[in-house]
Amino acid sequence: MLRWARAWRLPRGGLGPSRPGYSRVPVAPSSGGGGGAGPRPLPLSYTLLDGEPTLPALVFLHGLFGCKTNFNSIAKAVAQQTGRRVLTVDARNHGDSPHSPDMSYEAMSQDLQDLLPQLGLAPCVLIGHSMGGKTAMLLALQRPELVERLIAVDISPVETTSVSDFPTYVAAMRAIDIPAEVPRSCARKLADEQLSPVVKEVAVRQFLLTNLVEVDGRFVWRVNLDALAQHVDTIMAFPARQDSYPGPTLFLLGGNSQYVHPGHHPEMRRLFPGAQIQTVPAAGHWVHADRPQDFLAAIRGFLA
Structure with a gap:
């Protein structure tokens, strides 16, 4: 029977509000560490579904502005259909995870390099959408022994600023003004x-x-807009890499999306020589939301 194995949430006081209409200030210590070799990992919020421990777990990583609950229904369905453990994770500065001024892919990869072995989930199947897909790709390149196989959803290891409105979204969200004491029923509408x-x-x-x-x-943004605004160019880019990931890789693209085009394919195949490229017809950038059954079928096919 499917059941929630564990849901970790941010401890008391972890999300401190600021003025209504603006993002909360960072609440975690600087992720740079005190002279360490890399970014300091943060204790991410996650939900883990039980499954067969002898099979590689599936780990879902959301995109920019998202959170682990974006994959709730997909996670339950794929756990039931495959019998595997399924982990959904809030990236730093998103959902219930701690805030930090560092939003680099190196830092987000380090968070997972810390979390996955702690949970006994390495090697795993990484499934990342958009920003989560880039995080998954970097982790596979840095630590291939932690990744049994990789699925990158509607994203490639190249810069994506030409098709993204994310900087506009950040600016619009930061400009929202909701007066104090507005009823909940009115706040979202406003x-x-x-x-x-x-x-x-x-x-x-x-x-x-x-x-x-x-x-x-008071109504606040749980996503750390200050960090996103500061690092949006970094988030849209991808770290330069010379190494490659030899494991099975699937680039799962939305047929109606412009995020990945043929000009990206050479870099995709250079870094991921075992890559397959599959398109889901009638799906936009949010493939898993637009065509959930096709998304699940693609995952099952790739695992097989």
Whole structure:
């Protein structure tokens, strides 16, 4: 029977509110460490579903502005269909994970290099969407022994600023102003109205608004907009690498998305020589939300 094995949440006081309409200030210590060789890992929030311990676990990594709950239904379904353990993780500065001024892919990869062995989930199958896909790719390149196979969802190891509106989204979210003591029923509507002149697509606004939460009677963004604004160029890029990941790799693309195009393929195959490229028709950038059954079928096929 499927059951929630463990859900780790940020300890008391971990998400401190700031002024309504603005992101919370970082609450974790500097991730740079005190003279260490790399970024200091943070204790990420995660949910783990039970499954067969002899099979590599599936680890889902969300994209920018997302959180681990984006994959709730997918995680339950794939756990039932494959019998595997399934881990969903909040990246730093997202969901219930701690905030930090460092949003580099090196730091996000280090977080997972720390977490996966702690949970006994290495090597695992990494499944990352967008920002999570780039994190998964870097982790596979840095520590291939931790990754049994890799699925990158609608993203490639190249710069994606030409197709992304993420800097605009960050600016629009930071400009939201919700007065104190506004009822919960009105706060989301008010925020939606203020976002709509800039973020035209209703589905995108609804996705961004999943980050609006009430803390002590005030509405704040749980995503760390300050860190995102400072590092948006880094998030849109990908660290230069000379090494390659030899394991099985699937680039799963949305047929209606412009994030990955044929010009990216040489770099994808250079870094991931065992890569397959598969397109899900009628899916946009959020492949798992647009075509969940096709998404699940692609995962099952790749695992087989």
